Amino acid sequence: MNPYIYSLVLDAKEGDPKAFEQLYIQYKDKVYALALATTKSASEAEEATRLTFIQVFRQVGSLQDTNAFDIWLRYIALNESNALRQSNNRYLDENEVSDPHAERIEDDFLMSQDYIERDDLSYRMRMIIDGLPRIRRQTLILSLYDKLSPAEIAQITGGSEDEVISRLRCSKGHIKSELEAREHETGEHFYNTTLVPFDNVYSYLIHSRGMSAESAAKVWEQIQSSLTEENQRSKKRKIPFGIKAAIAASVATIVICMGILGILLAGPTFSAKKANTETIVETTAVTEAPTTAPSTEAPADNDTSSVADVPEEKAPAADPEPAPAEDRSEEQAAPASNDNSELLSTIAGNYYMPQMAGYTHVSLAIENSTVTQRVINATQPMDKSESGEINSVSRVSDTVIRYESSSGAAFSGTYYGADTPLSQVPSSTIEYLSGFNRYDLSGDTLGITIVVDDQNTCFVRNS
Missing domain, CATH: 2.40.128 (Lipocalin)
Structure with a gap:
């Protein structure tokens, strides 16, 4: 990764919006090319590009290895493009099949420059490439247009380096064979034209199908709008420390006030219970006094009066019984930890x-x-x-x-x-x-x- 991109990624991880915009400018064409190779639809490729950069800007702060940004970005772009294509129920080229041309092309082959200059020949080659299985189209983009190594492509698409190399050879062999078959059918020959490597012709074809400036600006506006809405929602949910401290202080004050109020309310009840207890003690003492006195003094003629007084003096003893009922109600309201x-x-x-x-x-x-x-x-x-x-x-x-x-x-x-x-x-x-x-x-x-x-x-x- 060059130092400029590295610094942009570092700034983006700190939340710098200008760094986000510069990363979009640097990578939008590559993301769009991969999305277009996957979906074969310009509108879907633009949508996949939008979704990719939203995910990148959301998660770039969590990227551990800044040098892995290139691979990580393509990984997200591949996932978003595959998901978008699958959501539209397009599975016609999902499976990769064996091809007799897999070992035919080792590195590259030459072809006429007319495939760059003539629209009909460019269209012919594009149709052949679009007919390849999706994984091969993606591999061609990552290798020939993005200039990634087989090891890096294997990290993005899955599989091994040998599988990537075999896939590239197979794709090139198939394209060369199909082009020669079309030339034979039409009787076209390119004897006196300039020959250029297939990789150059392919890169030119992909570049010519890039996203327009108007579409790129529109996609960027949509990305900005989505990120702005998310930031606003995040700010609403995020309470500043000062407010948190004020809330904590208010809660503490309320708890203290409730505690004081509870003590004040409990005071009269406690006094009433204490007074009631003293009354019971006094009544008991008064009641017991006549019954114990005859043991030391001569019995009086009106002893029946003391016996008759007993029920009247013991009657108040029934008053304290409602108190336990209050205690039971408090015990029933206490447990709340089960929730x-x-x-x-x-x-x-x-x-x-x-x-x-x-x-x-x-x-x-x-x-x-x-x-x-x-x-x-x-x-x-x-x-x-x-x-x-x-x-x-x-x-x-x-x-x-x-x-x-x-x-x-x-x-x-x-x-x-x-x-x-x-x-x-x-x-x-x-x-x-x-x-x-x-x-x-x-x-x-x-x-x-x-x-x-x-x-x-x-x-x-x-x-």
């Missing part, structure tokens, strides 16, 4: 990010009131994880749950159940998930379980 455990068990599980920076994979594990984020990079020896305690869980709706972690925004997020109406799911999340073949968001509900953190990163339940 948190139920919400935690609902969001517990393993989640993963369906598409992450290059070959970096991020997973999220929620269990035992702890959330753990793990980052694995296959191209570099990196495997790190970070955990945080979940200190609050709240239900937003029947299927949406919000959790906050002590480790900061990267570990706090919102859980969306499979039955969540799409109207309750952020549009950016729906747009992100719609770019993957295996997620069908065409119904009324989400259909899959996801967690979206405060950095707009989406994790899918790994079932």
Whole structure:
């Protein structure tokens, strides 16, 4: 990677909008060419270009290896283009078949310069190339137009270097054979014309079919609009530290006031109970006095009066019985911790990010009131994880749950159940998930379980 692109990527990772624009200018033609080779439709290629750069600008901050930006960008472009083509139910050239010309072309072959200068010959070659299987068209773009090595192409498309080399030879052999067959049918011969390498003719053909300046400007406006809307939504959700401190202070004040109020309200009750207890003690003492006195004195003639007084003096003893009923009502209202455990068990599980920076994979594990984020990079020896305690869980709706972690925004997020109406799911999340073949968001509900953190990163339940 040249120093200029490297510096742009670093600035983009810091959120510099000018760096985003310059990266778009530098790479839009390459992304569009790959998308056009995949979809064979200019409008779909423009849409795939838009989706690619939105994903790139969303996730560039998470890119671990800045030097891997070229490969990472093509990887996203390939995924977006394949997903868009598959969503339109176009599978006619999905499967790659064996070809007798696979070993015929080792490196390159020469052809007439007329294929550059004559529109009819350019169109003929284009039709032959468009008839190749999709994976071969993509390989030709990445090799001949983007000038990537077989090893780099293998990282993007999958497979091995040998498979990429064989695919290139097969494609070139097929094109050369088909062109010679057409020349034989039409009786055309190019004896006195200038011969140029096929790679040069192919690159010229791809360049001539590039995105127009008007379309490129329109796509960039759409990208800017999407990113601006996401930033505005992010700012609305993000509470400044000063406001958080003010809210915390207000909550603390309310808690203190409620505690004081509780003490004040409990004071008279305690006094009443204490007074009631003293009354009971006095009454008991008065009641017991006549019964014990005859043991030391001579019995009086009116002893019946003391016996008759007993029921009247013991009657107040029944008054304190309602007090235990108040205690039972307070005990019944106390437990409320079961809700948190139920919400935690609902969001517990393993989640993963369906598409992450290059070959970096991020997973999220929620269990035992702890959330753990793990980052694995296959191209570099990196495997790190970070955990945080979940200190609050709240239900937003029947299927949406919000959790906050002590480790900061990267570990706090919102859980969306499979039955969540799409109207309750952020549009950016729906747009992100719609770019993957295996997620069908065409119904009324989400259909899959996801967690979206405060950095707009989406994790899918790994079932």
